[in-house]
Amino acid sequence: MSTSISTATSTRTRKASGSTTPEDSAARRVDETGADLACPGCDLLVNVAGLHDGESAACPRCGHTLTRYRADASSRTLAFTVAALILLVIANSFSFLSFSAGGLENQMTLGQTPGTLFEYGMPSAAFIVGAFIIFIPAGVLVMMVGLCIPLLQQRYYPWLRTLAKGIFLAQNWAMVEVFIIGVIVALVKIAAMATVYLGVSFWAYVAFAICFTLAVASLDRYQCWQQIEALESMQ
Amino acid sequence: MSNAHTAAAVGLASCHLCCKLSPAHLQHCPRCGSRLHLRTEESLQRTLALLVTACVLYIPANLYPIMYTEHLGAPTEASTILGGILLLIELGSIPIALVIFLFSVIVPSGKLMVLFYLCWSVHNHQVMDAKQRSQIYRVTEFIGKWSMIDVFVVAILAALVHLGDLMVIRPGVAAISFAGVVIVTMIAAECFDSRLIWDNAEQDQREH
Ligand SMILES: [Zn+2]
Numbered sequence: 001m002s003t004s005i006s007t008a009t010s011t012r013t014r015k016a017s018g019s020t021t022p023e024d025s026a027a028r029r030v031d032e033t034g035a036d037l038a039c040p041g042c043d044l045l046v047n048v049a050g051l052h053d054g055e056s057a058a059c060p061r062c063g064h065t066l067t068r069y070r071a072d073a074s075s076r077t078l079a080f081t082v083a084a085l086i087l088l089v090i091a092n093s094f095s096f097l098s099f100s101a102g103g104l105e106n107q108m109t110l111g112q113t114p115g116t117l118f119e120y121g122m123p124s125a126a127f128i129v130g131a132f133i134i135f136i137p138a139g140v141l142v143m144m145v146g147l148c149i150p151l152l153q154q155r156y157y158p159w160l161r162t163l164a165k166g167i168f169l170a171q172n173w174a175m176v177e178v179f180i181i182g183v184i185v186a187l188v189k190i191a192a193m194a195t196v197y198l199g200v201s202f203w204a205y206v207a208f209a210i211c212f213t214l215a216v217a218s219l220d221r222y223q224c225w226q227q228i229e230a231l232e233s234m235q
Numbered sequence: 236m237s238n239a240h241t242a243a244a245v246g247l248a249s250c251h252l253c254c255k256l257s258p259a260h261l262q263h264c265p266r267c268g269s270r271l272h273l274r275t276e277e278s279l280q281r282t283l284a285l286l287v288t289a290c291v292l293y294i295p296a297n298l299y300p301i302m303y304t305e306h307l308g309a310p311t312e313a314s315t316i317l318g319g320i321l322l323l324i325e326l327g328s329i330p331i332a333l334v335i336f337l338f339s340v341i342v343p344s345g346k347l348m349v350l351f352y353l354c355w356s357v358h359n360h361q362v363m364d365a366k367q368r369s370q371i372y373r374v375t376e377f378i379g380k381w382s383m384i385d386v387f388v389v390a391i392l393a394a395l396v397h398l399g400d401l402m403v404i405r406p407g408v409a410a411i412s413f414a415g416v417v418i419v420t421m422i423a424a425e426c427f428d429s430r431l432i433w434d435n436a437e438q439d440q441r442e443h
């Protein structure tokens with residue numbers, strides 16, 4: 001899957017310009033080295049131009065995965081993102097888990113996970129849990145819709161940079177897959193004491209977590225920023 | 236590997252957010268506007284400060300109860316992280332006890348130790364293979380958020396189990412300190428600049 005990369009001179013052409021703004025001199029400096037990016041893990045200059053569809057490039061020195069090129073990245077990301085958003089709405093609308101013991105029953109929704117912490121006087125914990133499992137993932141998804149549609153339409157707006165920045169800053173703080181394992185551990189923990197039923201929302205959340213993970217994985221940091229820059233220069 | 240192959244060696248700074256290469260004298264990335272540095276500023280000091288904070292938070296996280304269980308008629312049971320694991324072993328749920336032990340004890344303490352070691356290794360020009368060290372760093376960075384499992388378990392149990400007088404589970408303060416440990420170590424891992432490992436290796440090679 002990985003192609004070997006070298007620091008050989010790039011033959012890519014760049015936007016020609018006569019002025020000497022810092023940006024242009026940066027472009028010239030980059031052209032002299034022939035590199036497209038420096039490995040975030042070890043700073044080695046690498047050339048990742050000419051990747052074919054589906055190919056990814058890894059750093060030859062430290063092994064860090066640098067970028068993956070997919071011709072249909074934006075539409076792929078948009079599809080998973082929209083699916084994930086719909087599933088998240090479903091996950092918030094129905095019963096998540098229900099629990100019965102000794103003739104008594106209790107039902108909970110997804111929102112009650114942070115909600116109960118708040119009721120027990122732990123607003124900071126409620127805020128953290130709510131952010132990690134609902135609000136940060138939802139925010140990232142909304143920003144990804146806003147980013148992918150203009151990318152697909154080949155239109156440039158200055159706020160695309162703000163959106164991309166927000167997405168790449170926030171995406172490490174979504175913990176949807178961790179939460180699912182947490183639910184499973186909790187279920188096994190109380191399975192002996194009572195009967196637990198998985199609600200519609202639970203399954204919707206599992207599907208949401210899969211779509212969310214695929215959406216985030218489809219949006220490649222380097223390729224995405226290159227595309228934004230290319231759209232801007234086309235104006 | 237000669238020094239000339241890195242971006243820093245030719246005076247280029249790589250943006251941590253958008254990967255753009257720009258001249259190192261610029262304050263901000265021309266593409267995304269993030270602050271631009273050759274290496275994360277004060278990386279070792281910041282990482283160490285955060286690690287010490289995490290260690291301090293780790294004490295109440297283990298001493299105070301993370302969860303209270305109230306059964307009808309029985310006195311309230313308070314369980315700490317370790318107490319909860321021992322209880323699970325007593326009840327015979329070995330696999331779940333192992334999962335919680337792995338993510339609530341091994342991962343956070345291991346992560347603290349690895350980051351301490353990496354800071355020390357960069358500071359002292361340790362000889363351990365740079366590639367191995369950067370692999371260890373990547374694993375640490377990836378695995379960090381999985382420690383939140385125990386906090387989520389408490390949140391779910393508290394929301395799910397309140398059956399009047401029959402049975403109630405309440406969250407304990409240790410949940411907050413433990414969440415703090417996880418978040419602070421995640422930030423510490425982000426602050427640690429793994430390029431320093433390679434700068435070290437290069438410097439050592441030139442000297443020999
Ligand atoms: Zn590398």
Ligand SMILES: [Zn+2]
Pocket residue numbers: 250251252253254255264265266267268269
């Ligand atoms: Zn940037």
